[in-house]
Ligand SMILES: Nc1ncnc2c1ncn2[C@@H]1O[C@H](COP(=O)(O)OP(=O)(O)OP(=O)(O)O)[C@@H](O)[C@H]1O
């Protein structure tokens with residue numbers, strides 16, 4: 001059994017509003033699972049439930065095959081929440097020691113140094129956290145979440161407020177955590193580019209409902225919004241343009257000088273378009289298939305569910 005987090009039909013109301021309306025998804029071992037959604041969608045509420053900070057009203061859920069909230073399961077989870085919970089007057093190293101003591105660990109010196117090194121914080125580990133930049137604080141919060149060597153990390157927007165180069169650094173660290181430390185990451189994020197770069201699977205939540213879920217690559221292929229772009233070596237005669245426009249399954253979108261952009265229908269491949277052009281004597285300089293971007297999918301889904 002490779003599933004790390006399993007959530008089935010989980011509902012949660014706060015006050016008199018239903019915040020989660022029966023959400024379901026599975027996070028598999030080794031995933032960097034991207035949990036996306038606009039402000040107020042229910043991401044942090046989901047995370048609070050996963051961490052046992054909120055109790056769901058109904059539904060089934062487990063982490064590593066065990067009930068959420070059990071103390072033995074909590075030891076297998078590391079997390080970073082929006083408030084980083086770091087002590088400003090303590091150094092990075094002291095913060096790490098403090099947290100390892102909370103987990104009842106001793107002799108963690110070597111592990112703490114290894115983690116701080118991995119986070120590129122070793123040089124500054126003796127400095128007080130109050131002197132840290134936002135990016136350094138976020139890396140330290142990640143470091144702290146690893147202190148007890150958990151199997152799964154639950155991260156609520158770990159790159160929020162961090163500048164682009166700091167985000168790249170944190171992304172690389174997240175990839176290293178999964179690949180080298182053999183862990184699983186559940187990552188809530190607003191940053192579509194980030195999710196597109198590092199996540200293999202995603203769920204998109206909107207107003208308490210999951211609207212899109214699965215392998216990112218498969219979703220990109222199936223959403224069918226990808227484009228085929230063909231650069232030709234010479235101008236295309238008008239008669240051929242008319243012919244192309246009439247082949248509706250090619251979905252010709254635009255022509256700019258020698259560049260043709262298609263949005264082909266399901267079942268039509270880039271090779272079909274290339275063969276057709278070749279059969280009409282067109283010489284092709286370049287042809288490429290661009291997959292749908294996560295941003296296009298996100299917009300398409302959120303537009304679909306706009307209230308009428
Ligand atoms: N303790 C609470 N009591 C009442 N309502 C709450 C509480 N916490 C959150 N909510 C409401 O639940 C909804 C979902 O909030 P949540 O924090 O889960 O969203 P989110 O997806 O994390 O948003 P963001 O991207 O802004 O962090 C919001 O409408 C919020 O106002």
Ligand SMILES: [Mg+2]
Nearest residue numbers: 043044045156
């Ligand atoms: Mg949130």
